[in-house]
Amino acid sequence: MTPPLQISEPVAAALADGRPVVALESTIITHGMPFPVNVETARAVEADVAAEGAVPATIAIFDGALQVGLSGERLDWLAGQPEVRKLSRADLAVALVDGAVGSTTVAATMIAAKLAGIEVFATGGIGGVHRGAETSFDESADLGELAQTAVTVVASGAKAILDLPKTLERLETLGVPVIAVGQDALPAFWSRESGLPAPLRIDDPARIAAAHRMRARLGLPGGQLVANPIPAEAEIPADVMAPWIAGALAAAEAEGIAAKAVTPFLLSRIADLSQGAALTANIALVRNNARMAARIAVALAKSPL
Numbered sequence: 241m242t243p244p245l246q247i248s249e250p251v252a253a254a255l256a257d258g259r260p261v262v263a264l265e266s267t268i269i270t271h272g273m274p275f276p277v278n279v280e281t282a283r284a285v286e287a288d289v290a291a292e293g294a295v296p297a298t299i300a301i302f303d304g305a306l307q308v309g310l311s312g313e314r315l316d317w318l319a320g321q322p323e324v325r326k327l328s329r330a331d332l333a334v335a336l337v338d339g340a341v342g343s344t345t346v347a348a349t350m351i352a353a354k355l356a357g358i359e360v361f362a363t364g365g366i367g368g369v370h371r372g373a374e375t376s377f378d379e380s381a382d383l384g385e386l387a388q389t390a391v392t393v394v395a396s397g398a399k400a401i402l403d404l405p406k407t408l409e410r411l412e413t414l415g416v417p418v419i420a421v422g423q424d425a426l427p428a429f430w431s432r433e434s435g436l437p438a439p440l441r442i443d444d445p446a447r448i449a450a451a452h453r454m455r456a457r458l459g460l461p462g463g464q465l466v467a468n469p470i471p472a473e474a475e476i477p478a479d480v481m482a483p484w485i486a487g488a489l490a491a492a493e494a495e496g497i498a499a500k501a502v503t504p505f506l507l508s509r510i511a512d513l514s515q516g517a518a519l520t521a522n523i524a525l526v527r528n529n530a531r532m533a534a535r536i537a538v539a540l541a542k543s544p545l
Contacts (some may be wrong), residue, residue, distance in 0.1 A: 260294035260537035263361040264351035271504040279319035280543035292534030301342035347385035362533035368407030375484035378401030387414035394533040427469035449539035474524035
């Protein structure tokens with residue numbers, strides 16, 4: 241059976257030639273940042289990937305198909321839409337059958353990337369185990385996707401609004417390699433250090449690419465999480481972030497925010513509480529991750545399966 245894929249000409253040509261490609265999600269555009277910062281950041285991220293020698297492939301759902309590589313016109317249109325479905329593994333097929341427009345989360349982007357033959361994906365931060373999960377059982381599908389879909393994901397760790405120790409524990413249980421870059425500590429999205437040691441450390445993109453290839457040779461399912469810390473000049477220390485996160489969590493509870501609305505609400509509230517500092521840091525880290533992902537993709541292209 242043929243999956244409903246529509247791959248843009250630049251991305252298709254790169255894949256056919258064995259050139260490096262980096263997948264990019266679209267939820268960060270529709271639910272992660274306000275307009276017009278979202279589209280400006282999306283364009284900057286694509287440019288960062290291209291500057292490192294890879295082809296960017298932003299992914300979203302249009303016309304009953306997984307669109308792998310968005311045109312500038314569609315990117316602009318998507319960024320300006322206030323109501324777009326936020327899609328993960330559970331609702332991806334229904335959205336395609338409905339012919340809906342949707343943005344892809346980490347999990348959905350990994351699925352589309354794997355179907356298209358893209359091995360590396362850059363994002364800001366993955367989802368994980370939510371605070372209070374011991375009673376709510378709220379855990380992102382991103383963790384399960386990392387355990388079963390063979391895509392290397394470059395992120396600045398899990399979003400710091402989550403329960404990071406529980407998220408790290410779940411990743412270990414699921415057999416997902418968590419690889420810090422340039423430091424021994426696990427980064428915490430806006431902050432370079434979470435207070436948790438990273439299980440693995442690899443500083444060289446070529447070695448990360450080699451580990452990706454070795455997992456395939458061993459027949460291991462799932463991908464790798466490359467925990468790439470925010471640049472030092474852009475970080476907000478964890479102790480500065482803590483009261484903003486606490487305030488946002490309290491507001492979400494008071495307003496009854498739940499399910500898929502939680503993370504966009506918290507990111508928006510934290511941006512407000514920080515007077516824009518958190519948003520500026522978010523932009524810096526996602527662009528940094530895009531550059532790292534492109535370097536890994538270049539190394540993978542030099543050592544094809």
